[in-house]
Amino acid sequence: MRIASVEDDKSQSELIQQILVSAGHECECFVNGNSFLRALREQAFDLLVVDWQLPDTSGYEIVTWVRQNSGRNPPILFLTSRAMEEDIVAGLGAGADDYMVKPIRRAELVARVSALLRRTYPQAQQDSAVIRVGNYRVDPDARTVAVGENKAEMSPREFDLALFLFRNLGRLVSREVVEQAVWGRAIGAGSRTLDTHISRLRIKLALRPENGVRLTSVYSHGYRFEATADGDKQEPPAQDTLGKPDQQD
Template identity: 40%
Template structure:
């Protein structure tokens, strides 16, 4: 889980970080928190990196949180979830932010438990449908079983490691969404120091071959130069 926090007050940034760190400790998946005091700095990162959630202050000296929110909705194919966290709490402000694409609106000074609850609710709404234990999902001729961590094509199993399975599942759960290298490394190699892109590139190469991620089978796994990868469905729909 990669979260970007935007606030020009360092003390407020730290309060939000501490609140989200509590959520990260309680969750199964590692969280990566990235704090910004300038809207322009976050905008540059959004052009280069993948985030699951934005928490945005409204009033900043350069690029406001509202302007940045609008940019994500206008220029990103799959914009991350966004929560406005601001002292502007008038009804017209809330309506303006929600109309601009905010998923929720929290007024300052915030209560930590309320913020955690709202973050959890927004992430639930934005998360891709996940299979319950024992449930399977099919994409074209590939069937994923999250309980057994197996993939089959027309009933025939495809030999994969657990990491390969989870990486493939992430790509299929984010069809059409560009995923940055940093995002994938933080999610699948969280405790390993990587000095090159070779581990990820090697896994992508294996997935292309093992799963047949080619146009004739309805898939296109694109390398986005300087950014990462994007899996697209071509031809006959997603599932």
């Protein structure tokens, strides 16, 4: 799982990262709230570990912003030296899912993180299976998509979108469902964010019938991503012209 840690103390940040990586997770560290919030607009994390006292903003404000803009997920663990009962109540009331008081205890941190992940993603073990469709191999654990022998270079958000499409093969999915699943919120009818990401995936993954898949825009609804017979050439090229993604989006 991908975890973000927001902690300005270098030694504490390194300790958190070392504990979580040794437990089998990825952990990206941020030294202040603003750098984390900028990253959150482009990246997806499965869980957040947030300190309360930060140099530019407070952990309370970060939790409040995340809940207002991303909904119920990702789960958030406050990891702070503030141990007063009113602090714990305020942190949980702001939207944190758990609260742990420093000093950091390795086993407790791993246990709390594991419990939050199990509760939030009960299907994670089943969903970790590698997906093979046509010329594609999608590995949720490694967060990679291979087209034939070549691994595609994608941003974390692009991978999340690709994984959602492959997991929903053959289904007609609305824009709102895609946005909620990948961004954690409805982006809005006037935004081109989803369209832009779809266009990038068409190019980076060569989403064409000859590779075993077809991605179709459904007017006023969303998208249908489906498998095709290997070598299917029946689709007119204009329907999946990689150089002109806006025709589909």
